[in-house]
Amino acid sequence: MSHSRYLQTRRRFIPAAAPHEVFELLTNPEMHPVIDGSGTVRASSSRSQRLTLGSEFGMQMRLGVPYRIxxxxxxxxxxxxxxxxxxxxxxxxxxxxxxxSGTLVSETWDASRLRHQWMLRLLGFTRRTGPNMERTLERLAAQFPGRAE
Known part of the structure; x- marks a missing residue:
């Protein structure tokens, strides 16, 4: 687990879930609100059914007020x-x-290249991101019933 303020990683083992199964879920933007552990991702506004390299996709978000990313x-x-x-x-x-017989999933949030990192700290993202990622991985594992660690 990385503890840098602007580069954080969390891991979770999902027993009996093949990498292909987990990957298919992650490449489906419709599933992102289902697995989001932050409570901010509301809905996909993507036309793409499956993400690939270069795919552009939008999400309806809410952090106090609704917005789109x-x-x-x-x-x-x-x-x-x-x-x-x-x-x-x-x-x-x-x-x-x-x-x-399972998959180790590592989720990384990398804000190390941002110019205005102080804003993330001020808004509490650097404090909340790690716990939110742990909840995301928990929710991801829950998509494979009977297999979660």
Whole structure:
């Protein structure tokens, strides 16, 4: 687990879930509100059924007030890695590693390249992101009933 303020990673093992199954869920933007542990992702406004490298997709969000955010898939390796970048430059990355009969999922939030990092700290993102990622991974694991650790 990384503890840098602007680069945080959390991991969770999902027993009996193959990397392909987890990857298919992550590449479906309709599932992002279902697994979101922050409570801010409300709905996909994407026309894309499945994300691939270069896909642009939007999310209806709510953090006090409703807003919309645009994302672009910037990393994509089938059944291994998917990452998207928000307009402001920070990234969300999921890495999948087969382990025995399950998958180790690593979720990383990388805001290390942002120019206005102080805003994230001021708004509490640096404090809340780690616990929110843990809830996201818990909700992701719950999509594979009877398999969650």
């Amino acid at each position: 645009s994302n672009t898939v910037v990393e994509f390796e089938q059944d291994r890695t998917i990452a998207w970048r928000h307009f402001s430059g920070h990234r969300w990355r999921y890495e999948l590693e087969p382990q025995g």
